[in-house]
Amino acid sequence: MxxxxxxxxxxxxxxxxxxxxxxxxxxxxxxxxxxxxxxxYMQIDGEEVELIDVPGTFSLDPKDKAEEVAVKMLKDNEDSIVICVIDSTKIERGLYLALEIIEMGYPVVIALNMWDVAKDKDIEIDLQRLRELLGVPVVPTIAVSGWGVKELVSKIKDAKPRDISKIESKVEGTS
Ligand SMILES: Nc1nc2c(ncn2[C@@H]2O[C@H](COP(=O)(O)OP(=O)(O)OP(=O)(O)O)[C@@H](O)[C@H]2O)c(=O)[nH]1
Ligand SMILES: [Mg+2]
Incomplete structure (x- = not known):
């Protein structure tokens, strides 16, 4: 894996x-x-798993060399599970990228990182609603303290490829 x-x-x-x-x-x-x-490398349920820190990218439509590599790494590793890391204070832009990756058929787990910063700014996030809409695990995390990281790891094996058409019809149904 x-x-x-x-x-x-x-x-x-x-x-x-x-x-x-x-x-x-x-x-x-x-x-x-x-x-x-x-x-x-990390261990999940006794299995050694390779983990790659992909260069940051705003979208899958690359604008520079690092973004090109990010997209290439994604395409070169079609059998991977993607941990999509989102800044909880900029959730909409982050979700757009997550949806693009889900749409490509990758199993995705979302880490809503910087959860502490979002709390400080009184940003309200309906986790349950996000999970229902996206149909993928969504876990709040604070990477600097490690809060939520154990739960994130526990959800990795729950990640499954999603049928994007179902997500779109749900999202449309809410507007
Ligand atoms: N308050 C807070 N700060 C965080 C959290 N996670 C990361 N940071 C800080 O955010 C900054 C960016 O973290 P990085 O891990 O370097 O971010 P990155 O996504 O690897 O960035 P690129 O490699 O440039 O794409 C650092 O100063 C971290 O200490 C978090 O959950 N809460
Ligand atoms: Mg980095």
Whole structure:
């Protein structure tokens, strides 16, 4: 099993990566590119799982070299589960990327990171509603303290590919 950590720049992917992986971490150029990426390993239910810290990207329509590599890494690892990391204070933009990845057929787990910052700003997020609409696990996290990370890991194996047409009809039904 392989896991990809994907999300916008500066949402906490690398802090989360460091929490999830142990000492056996390698940084190298992504093959055929000049962009660095980091790879490590973690254990889930006794199974060794590879985890990749994908360069931050705003969308799957790449605007620079790092974003190109992010999209390439996604396409090169079609059998992966994606942990989509979203900044809870900028949830709409983050969800757009998550939906794009769900639409491509990847099993997705969403980490709503920076949950502490969202709470400080009194941003209200209806987790139950998000879970119902998206049909994927949605877990609030605070990567810097580790809060929620255990729950996030426990949901990884629940991730399943989704039929996007069902999500769209649900979202349309709410407007
Ligand atoms: N308050 C708070 N700060 C966080 C949290 N997660 C990460 N940060 C901080 O946010 C900043 C960005 O974190 P990174 O892990 O470097 O973000 P990234 O997604 O890897 O960024 P790129 O690699 O540039 O795409 C750092 O200063 C972290 O300490 C969180 O849950 N709460
Ligand atoms: Mg990073």
């Amino acid at each position: 392989k896991l990809l950590l994907i999300g916008h720049p500066n949402v906490g992917k690398s802090v989360l990566f460091n929490r999830l992986t142990g000492a056996n971490v390698t940084e190298s150029n992504y093959p055929g590119t000049t962009v660095d990426y980091t790879k490590g």
